[in-house]
Amino acid sequence: MNIKKTASKYPLLLTVLLPLSLLTACGGSSKPRAPLASTESNWVKDQFQPSANFVAQCEDPRVGSSPITGIAYPDKQGSELLEKHWQRAFTNETYLWYKEVVDKDPKDFNLIDYFAQLKTMAVTDSGRDKDQFHWLQPTSEVEELTQLGVSYGYGISFDRQQSTPPRQWVVNNLTPDTQAFTAGISRGSRLLEVDGVDFVNGSNQTDIDTINNAIFSTVEGETHTFKFIDNNDIEYQIELQTAAITGVPLQIAKTIETPQGKTGYLLLNSFYNSTVEKDLFDSFTAFAKQGVNDLIIDLRYNGGGYLALSSQLAYMVAGKDATVGKVYETTVYNDKISNEQTPFYDETLDLRRLIGGESIIEAGQILPALNLNRVYVLTTGSSCSASESFMNSLIGIDIEVIQIGTTTCGKPYGFVSEDNCGSTYFTVQFKGENDAGFGDYADGLMPAKFPEAGKLAQVQGCPMEEDYQHNLGDEQEILLASALYYQTNNDCPEVVDKSAMKMRPMSSTASFSVEETELQGKSPLQDAIIRDVYFDKYRHIKTRGRNDN
Amino acid sequence: MIINFFFKEKKTITLSILAFALCACASQAHEKEAALLPVNSAQARAEIIELISLSLGGKKIPIAENVFQHSSRLLLGKTAVTSPAGIKVIRADKDAAIVFELVKQGDNCILRRMNNAQEWQLKTKRCFKR
Numbered sequence: 001m002n003i004k005k006t007a008s009k010y011p012l013l014l015t016v017l018l019p020l021s022l023l024t025a026c027g028g029s030s031k032p033r034a035p036l037a038s039t040e041s042n043w044v045k046d047q048f049q050p051s052a053n054f055v056a057q058c059e060d061p062r063v064g065s066s067p068i069t070g071i072a073y074p075d076k077q078g079s080e081l082l083e084k085h086w087q088r089a090f091t092n093e094t095y096l097w098y099k100e101v102v103d104k105d106p107k108d109f110n111l112i113d114y115f116a117q118l119k120t121m122a123v124t125d126s127g128r129d130k131d132q133f134h135w136l137q138p139t140s141e142v143e144e145l146t147q148l149g150v151s152y153g154y155g156i157s158f159d160r161q162q163s164t165p166p167r168q169w170v171v172n173n174l175t176p177d178t179q180a181f182t183a184g185i186s187r188g189s190r191l192l193e194v195d196g197v198d199f200v201n202g203s204n205q206t207d208i209d210t211i212n213n214a215i216f217s218t219v220e221g222e223t224h225t226f227k228f229i230d231n232n233d234i235e236y237q238i239e240l241q242t243a244a245i246t247g248v249p250l251q252i253a254k255t256i257e258t259p260q261g262k263t264g265y266l267l268l269n270s271f272y273n274s275t276v277e278k279d280l281f282d283s284f285t286a287f288a289k290q291g292v293n294d295l296i297i298d299l300r301y302n303g304g305g306y307l308a309l310s311s312q313l314a315y316m317v318a319g320k321d322a323t324v325g326k327v328y329e330t331t332v333y334n335d336k337i338s339n340e341q342t343p344f345y346d347e348t349l350d351l352r353r354l355i356g357g358e359s360i361i362e363a364g365q366i367l368p369a370l371n372l373n374r375v376y377v378l379t380t381g382s383s384c385s386a387s388e389s390f391m392n393s394l395i396g397i398d399i400e401v402i403q404i405g406t407t408t409c410g411k412p413y414g415f416v417s418e419d420n421c422g423s424t425y426f427t428v429q430f431k432g433e434n435d436a437g438f439g440d441y442a443d444g445l446m447p448a449k450f451p452e453a454g455k456l457a458q459v460q461g462c463p464m465e466e467d468y469q470h471n472l473g474d475e476q477e478i479l480l481a482s483a484l485y486y487q488t489n490n491d492c493p494e495v496v497d498k499s500a501m502k503m504r505p506m507s508s509t510a511s512f513s514v515e516e517t518e519l520q521g522k523s524p525l526q527d528a529i530i531r532d533v534y535f536d537k538y539r540h541i542k543t544r545g546r547n548d549n
Numbered sequence: 550m551i552i553n554f555f556f557k558e559k560k561t562i563t564l565s566i567l568a569f570a571l572c573a574c575a576s577q578a579h580e581k582e583a584a585l586l587p588v589n590s591a592q593a594r595a596e597i598i599e600l601i602s603l604s605l606g607g608k609k610i611p612i613a614e615n616v617f618q619h620s621s622r623l624l625l626g627k628t629a630v631t632s633p634a635g636i637k638v639i640r641a642d643k644d645a646a647i648v649f650e651l652v653k654q655g656d657n658c659i660l661r662r663m664n665n666a667q668e669w670q671l672k673t674k675r676c677f678k679r
Contacts, residue, residue, distance in 0.1 A: 068647070134633075135633050137630065142630055145608060145627060145647065146610060146611045147611060147613055148624045148626045150613045152611050218609060246615070274624070303639055304639050356622065356624055356663065358621060358622050385638075385639065410636075426638070
């Protein structure tokens with residue numbers, strides 16, 4: 001491979017770039033290839049030609065060039081059958097579980113159905129598909145772009161608990177310094193009306209259009225009215241303007257005084273925004289100076305991003321002695337492609353510069369580290385990808401990870417999407433394994449009070465649903481309170497009343513009583529899926545900045 | 550004669566140096582330097598949004614309210630996609646970034662796309678060297 005040859009010439013650069021490009025989930029590499037001669041191919045079971053023999057031979061070839069890259073489409077006249085042969089060959093070359101694919105004649109399927117069955121049909125212990133990341137979309141759809149960390153919206157993140165009437169959407173986070181934030185929308189508020197339409201029960205098409213036009217508005221400055229009811233059953237109405245919202249990846253970094261000493265708390269919502277590197281560097285520098293000796297990292301809404309940044313975070317938690325000579329994550333491909341390794345990065349990378357931006361931090365500085373042998377991680381089903389890698393990688397080097405919350409999304413996999421004939425294909429090409437060789441957590445990493453022997457996806461901790469009764473970062477907020485309780489008692493807090501859901505006050509000197517905390521109620525996995533859906537749409541929604549222009 | 554020649558030479562040299570200096574100044578004046586926008590740059594932002602959309606085949610791109618106010622480079626990446634199971638997939642590929650830069654050349658503010666030769670002179674003159 002070219003990668004191997006180049007590696008000796010640019011070892012440091014590749015050490016940095018390879019994990020970024022390969023492990024961080026999945027960008028579209030759509031290198032144009034020179035089309036080869038078109039040939040209608042006969043299917044012979046379990047005999048495969050190279051995908052290059054079929055690439056860009058399309059039933060409906062595109063003309064012109066990509067509006068994004070300006071590169072001319074390589075398409076030439078072919079057929080749907082040749083496109084399916086490309087799917088088959090591409091799968092055989094790159095799919096992680098290609099040996100589990102039953103080879104079928106493409107003539108018996110249409111384009112979409114043929115690709116849909118080019119996957120493993122195995123299921124996980126929980127009964128869900130082992131491969132949940134296998135689909136194709138029109139390339140024009142997946143070419144949508146955004147300024148990194150920016151999206152249209154209002155700055156409100158919802159837990160979409162039910163999206164059919166009677167709908168129940170609950171505010172679970174607000175992006176700081178947005179109109180929604182300063183207007184006083186409170187965490188836990190339920191959405192009642194949108195532009196005068198009954199959000200909970202509205203069911204005719206006009207109502208749904210009104211709701212969608214407001215919630216998914218991309219027209220900056222457009223005003224919409226939202227009515228909420230808060231945790232005290234007080235209704236309130238707010239007018240908000242659609243705006244381009246800049247996400248705040250590190251939303252909170254603070255120190256909490258506990259009986260055990262200084263405990264650091266980080267609410268980190270993304271590893272995607274490249275400014276995270278400097279934010280974390282500064283926070284850990286401050287933590288180290290303050291003598292922080294315990295750490296709670298709140299990844300409940302962190303859907304992942306750059307693996308390199310999660311590796312840096314892991315190093316800053318564990319320090320040099322625990323990570324030296326250890327692998328953060330091994331990228332395991334199928335047996336036709338060599339594995340790659342991501343180290344525990346112990347230096348600044350200036351990742352923003354590496355991806356084309358201006359330098360935000362001097363590269364090559366040794367990262368500050370707390371040298372902890374234990375870390376608390378707060379999770380929900382929205383904790384995904386690089387967030388899961390962070391936990392799994394620390395577990396792999398025997399750092400004690402105490403997981404508080406609900407099961408993570410279960411995405412130890414990644415891929416480089418591939419374009420062909422106007423379709424973009426997503427198929428699992430690699431999985432991430434920790435230093436101990438574990439990476440099979442397709443059902444997510446699950447907090448367990450008593451992890452079962454051999455069940456490596458079960459993580460010591462407390463299964464606990466968040467309740468939205470307190471603001472994030474508030475020491476009374478149930479997941480944070482539970483972590484603090486565990487820190488003191490080495491045990492999970494007990495929920496004593498299922499109807500009122502009150503947490504029994506702890507016996508230690510610290511007081512973390514939490515009122516009306518719902519502990520169970522719905523399947524964590526269902527939650528994970530639901531929350532990921534809304535999270536996708538709402539995660540960076542913010543309102544228009546007030547003084548920027 | 551010698552004296553005259555000397556004076557002639559001196560005059561020539563002086564003129565040459567002056568001309569060189571002027572050229573250098575002129576050249577320097579037209580160098581493109583990374584630039585920022587001041588706060589309250591709504592009109593410039595609107596124009597930038599329009600130009601970026603033009604550069605990308607008419608795609609509507611969310612651009613921050615404070616674009617180019619803290620950084621002279623603007624990074625565009627692909628939006629997340631959602632798997633059929635509803636799980637968001639963030640595409641944090643390093644090659645995905647499309648970079649635009651704001652530069653100042655003389656009195657002019659110029660937006661340029663880093664990976665091709667596209668450049669646009671903005672109507673605003675209010676940008677300043679970073």
